[in-house]
Amino acid sequence: MAEVILRNVTKRWGGFVAVRDQSLTVKDGEFMVLLGPSGCGKTTTMRMVAGLEEPTSGDILIGPNRVNDLPPRERDVAMVFQSYGLYPHMTVADNIGYPLKLRGVRGAERQRQIEAAAAKVELGDLLHRKPRELSGGQRQRVALARAIVRRPQVFLMDEPLSNLDAKLRVSTRAEIKHLQYELGVTTIYVTHDQIEAMTLAHRVAVMSQGEIRQLDTPEAIYDRPADLFVAGFIGSPPMNLVRGEHASGVFTAAGGLRAATRIAGHRGAAMLGIRPEDVTVAPAGAGDLDASVYAVELTGDSVLVTAQAGEARLIAKADRAWRAEPGTTIGLKLDATRLHLFDADTTRRLN
Numbered sequence: 001m002a003e004v005i006l007r008n009v010t011k012r013w014g015g016f017v018a019v020r021d022q023s024l025t026v027k028d029g030e031f032m033v034l035l036g037p038s039g040c041g042k043t044t045t046m047r048m049v050a051g052l053e054e055p056t057s058g059d060i061l062i063g064p065n066r067v068n069d070l071p072p073r074e075r076d077v078a079m080v081f082q083s084y085g086l087y088p089h090m091t092v093a094d095n096i097g098y099p100l101k102l103r104g105v106r107g108a109e110r111q112r113q114i115e116a117a118a119a120k121v122e123l124g125d126l127l128h129r130k131p132r133e134l135s136g137g138q139r140q141r142v143a144l145a146r147a148i149v150r151r152p153q154v155f156l157m158d159e160p161l162s163n164l165d166a167k168l169r170v171s172t173r174a175e176i177k178h179l180q181y182e183l184g185v186t187t188i189y190v191t192h193d194q195i196e197a198m199t200l201a202h203r204v205a206v207m208s209q210g211e212i213r214q215l216d217t218p219e220a221i222y223d224r225p226a227d228l229f230v231a232g233f234i235g236s237p238p239m240n241l242v243r244g245e246h247a248s249g250v251f252t253a254a255g256g257l258r259a260a261t262r263i264a265g266h267r268g269a270a271m272l273g274i275r276p277e278d279v280t281v282a283p284a285g286a287g288d289l290d291a292s293v294y295a296v297e298l299t300g301d302s303v304l305v306t307a308q309a310g311e312a313r314l315i316a317k318a319d320r321a322w323r324a325e326p327g328t329t330i331g332l333k334l335d336a337t338r339l340h341l342f343d344a345d346t347t348r349r350l351n
């Protein structure tokens with residue numbers, strides 16, 4: 001196992017900067033998720049670690065070694081991609097054992113390692129099958145088992161769950177989480193799915209336009225997003241963001257929203273953020289502000305209430321039995337301990 005270090009890494013294509021002056025240390029045994037919208041540079045970052053793309057400038061280290069000039073096969077990394085990369089004419093066993101064959105591991109020893117890896121991802125009964133006789137989730141697990149037998153210093157995974165249906169995605173995600181627990185291999189995992197990032201990562205690097213906007217634990221990123229981009233990207237439904245004015249420790253917005261922020265020293269346009277689960281519904285007049293019900297949606301375990309207050313449209317999470325007709329006036333209560341305040345101009349967090 002090993003640390004992976006990026007030092008001031010930049011990748012340009014002509015005048016276009018895909019990754020900008022990025023520095024990142026993935027600790028030995030850490031599960032690091034690169035999270036961001038399409039085109040933010042996460043795949044490019046990972047491909048540079050793999051050796052499939054050359055940085056324009058900066059250094060990449062795996063363990064103590066600078067690997068910029070090493071070809072992919074000498075970097076001791078194993079890759080798992082969204083397309084499984086299995087050989088269609090080979091059985092599951094031969095696919096898993098292929099890296100061993102290349103390394104000259106033979107006979108009973110090869111068989112033993114194939115079976116051990118297959119057991120880890122619960123493929124033991126399918127070793128004689130061909131890839132076309134497997135479900136998407138089973139194919140993905142073959143790809144994982146093949147990565148396991150390599151015993152690499154680093155796993156690199158690029159959207160490995162994106163081809164799976166919702167149910168398989170959840171079970172294979174748990175598979176990957178358990179593998180990390182069991183093997184403890186340093187992992188860099190690329191996804192645009194915030195749930196995958198939150199559930200799998202020790203730390204998440206949230207990226208936008210080639211830069212890391214926040215690098216922290218899933219809890220910290222959810223509870224204290226560093227700027228408006230991270231605040232809007234993490235959380236489903238997304239955080240409510242209301243534009244208004246902030247002065248003398250009080251935020252005010254059209255529509256009657258007023259909230260004490262305890263922040264001195266900031267004056268001007270601001271965005272107040274509050275997550276739907278931190279907004280509760282109350283009878284009209286009994287909350288922090290009144291609002292008019294716009295839509296009521298049952299999600300299964302709760303009800304999402306969208307309500308209009310002046311210019312602002314807020315989503316609250318209510319008990320699953322809660323109902324009201326659109327147009328009804330209700331109160332909304334904001335949990336004062338869970339407010340987020342951002343400077344509207346710099347977009348940075350203020351509290």
Ligand code: ATP
Nearest residue numbers: 013016018036037038039040041042043044045192
């Ligand atoms: P996705 O989730 O869509 O894969 P990503 O965050 O992984 O997105 P990258 O694949 O890293 O994004 O791409 C980053 C940017 O670099 C994109 O704007 C992309 O169009 C651009 N890019 C990627 N490869 C090349 C290339 N070979 N030549 C020119 N531009 C490229």
